Amino acid sequence: MKLVIIDYGAGNIKSIQFAFKRLGFDAVLSNNIDEIKAAEKVIFPGVGEASSAMKMLKESGLEKLIPTLKQPVLGICLGMQLMCNSSEEGNTKGLGIFNVDVKKFSNSVKVPQMGWNVISDLKSDLFKGIKNKEFMYLVHSFYAENCKESIATTDYEIQYASALQKNNFYGVQFHPEKSGVEGAKILQNFLNL
Amino acid sequence: MLTKRIIPCLDIKNGRTVKGVNFVNLIDAGDPVVLAKQYAELGADELVFLDISATLEGRKTMREMVLKVAEQVNIPFTVGGGISSIEDVDILLKCGADKVSINSSAVKRPELVNELADKFGSQCVVVAIDAKQIGKEWIVHLAGGTVATELNLFDWAKEVEKRGAGEILFTSMNNDGTKAGFANKALAKLSTELNIPIIASGGAGTVQHFIDTFVEGKSDAALAASVFHFGEIPILELKAALKKNNIPVRL
Numbered sequence: 001m002k003l004v005i006i007d008y009g010a011g012n013i014k015s016i017q018f019a020f021k022r023l024g025f026d027a028v029l030s031n032n033i034d035e036i037k038a039a040e041k042v043i044f045p046g047v048g049e050a051s052s053a054m055k056m057l058k059e060s061g062l063e064k065l066i067p068t069l070k071q072p073v074l075g076i077c078l079g080m081q082l083m084c085n086s087s088e089e090g091n092t093k094g095l096g097i098f099n100v101d102v103k104k105f106s107n108s109v110k111v112p113q114m115g116w117n118v119i120s121d122l123k124s125d126l127f128k129g130i131k132n133k134e135f136m137y138l139v140h141s142f143y144a145e146n147c148k149e150s151i152a153t154t155d156y157e158i159q160y161a162s163a164l165q166k167n168n169f170y171g172v173q174f175h176p177e178k179s180g181v182e183g184a185k186i187l188q189n190f191l192n193l
Numbered sequence: 194m195l196t197k198r199i200i201p202c203l204d205i206k207n208g209r210t211v212k213g214v215n216f217v218n219l220i221d222a223g224d225p226v227v228l229a230k231q232y233a234e235l236g237a238d239e240l241v242f243l244d245i246s247a248t249l250e251g252r253k254t255m256r257e258m259v260l261k262v263a264e265q266v267n268i269p270f271t272v273g274g275g276i277s278s279i280e281d282v283d284i285l286l287k288c289g290a291d292k293v294s295i296n297s298s299a300v301k302r303p304e305l306v307n308e309l310a311d312k313f314g315s316q317c318v319v320v321a322i323d324a325k326q327i328g329k330e331w332i333v334h335l336a337g338g339t340v341a342t343e344l345n346l347f348d349w350a351k352e353v354e355k356r357g358a359g360e361i362l363f364t365s366m367n368n369d370g371t372k373a374g375f376a377n378k379a380l381a382k383l384s385t386e387l388n389i390p391i392i393a394s395g396g397a398g399t400v401q402h403f404i405d406t407f408v409e410g411k412s413d414a415a416l417a418a419s420v421f422h423f424g425e426i427p428i429l430e431l432k433a434a435l436k437k438n439n440i441p442v443r444l
Binding site: 012014015018019021022047048049107110111112113114115116117118135137138139140141155156175177178179180181183184 | 265
C-alpha cells in the first residue's frame with residue numbers, strides 16, 4: 001500500500017512513520033502534490049502553532065490540495081485542527097473540511113492538557129475493536145467543539161470532539177502513534193478503511 | 194478524565210543506563226531500548242531519559258538511542274541533559290523525542306525557553322528545576338544541587354511558564370534519594386500558582402508517597418527511578434493502589 005505522510009515542516013513525523021513501520025508499512029514522507037494525490041492513504045500530521053502551520057500549507061500549495069483529496073486522509077493533532085473552519089490559535093482560517101471551530105481551553109484547567117484521557121461516543125470504523133472509554137495520549141491547548149461530525153468525544157473542562165469525520169476525511173486530536181497498543185489498532189483500522 | 198501520570202526516569206551515559214536496574218526476565222538491563230519497551234508494557238505512562246554523558250561522543254550516542262527508542266516504543270518520552278540550543282532540540286525531535294527537558298541552560302539564558310516554545314511549541318518544552326529548601330526559601334540549584342543560584346523556585350517557575358514552558362519537572366534536592374516522600378507543600382504551591390502541568394520528582398519510596406503527591410501535592414505526574422528499576426514498586430500495582438484511592442490513572 002502506498003502510504004504518504006504529508007511533510008510540510010510541522011511536527012514529530014518520525015514517530016508516526018515508526019508507528020506504521022511497527023505495523024509493517026513503510027510510509028513515505030512527502031510534500032510533492034502528485035505523490036500525495038497518488039497515495040492510497042494520506043496522513044496529515046502537525047505539532048506546533050496553527051497560524052504558522054497554515055502559512056506553510058499555503059506556501060507549498062497544500063492548502064488547496066488537501067480538501068480535494070479523494071482517498072482516506074487522517075489528520076493527527078494539529079493536523080485535525082487545521083482541517084476545521086478556523087482556529088483561535090493565531091486567529092487563523094483552517095482548511096474548512098470539518099464544519100467546526102477550534103477554541104482555547106480556559107484557565108479553569110491546566111493548559112496544555114497533557115497525558116492520557118479517555119475517548120467516548122465512538123462512531124466510526126476507525127474505532128473498530130476499540131472499547132468505549134479507551135485511553136489515548138493527548139497534548140493540546142486548543143480543541144474542536146463537539147459537533148455533528150464528531151466520531152469521538154473527550155472531557156476536559158468541557159466535552160469536546162476528540163475525533164472528527166466527514167466523507168473520506170478523518171481527524172484525531174490524540175496521538176494514536178503514542179497511545180500504546182490501542183493507538184496502533186486505530187492506525188491499523190485506518191489502513192483497513 | 195485526564196489521568197495522573199507515572200513516569201520512570203532512566204539515566205543514560207554513552208547510550209547505556211547507568212543506575213543499576215533489576216528487572217525480572219530482562220536480557221540486557223543496560224540497554225535503554227529494552228528497558229523502555231518493558232516499561233511501556235508494564236504500564237508506564239511516559240518515560241524520561243536523562244543524558245549524563247559529559248562528552249560530545251556521548252551526546253551523539255544519545256541521539257542514536259533516541260532514534261531507536263522512537264522506533265520501538267509506543268508511549269511518549271522526554272529527553273533531557275546537555276540541551277542548550279535550538280539545534281540540539283531540533284535534532285532530538287527529529288530523532289523522534291516527544292519532549293525535551295532543559296535545566297541549567299534555561300537558567301543561564303532564559304530566552305531559550307521562548308525560542309524553543311516559538312519554534313517547536315510549548316507542548317514539547319519541559320523545564321526541569323532542581324531546588325533546595327534553605328531556611329524558609331526554596332532556592333534553585335544547578336549541577337545536581339551543588340551550585341546555588343539567586344533564583345527562588347516559585348518566581349523562576351512562573352517566569353518559565355510565562356516564557357512558554359509547557360510543563361515543569363520539579364526535583365526537590367532535600368527529598369531526592371531519601372525515599373521519604375515528595376516535597377508536597379512546594380509541589381502544591383507550584384500546582385496552584387501555575388497553570389501548566391507539574392511533575393513531582395525526588396523522594397519516592399512507597400506507594401503512599403505517590404498517593405500523597407497526587408492528593409496533597411496536587412501533582413499532575415510523578416517521576417521516580419530506583420523504586421521502579423529495582424522492582425520495589427511494580428507500576429501496575431502502584432496504579433491499582435492509586436485507583437483504589439480515587440486517583441484517576443490509566444489502568
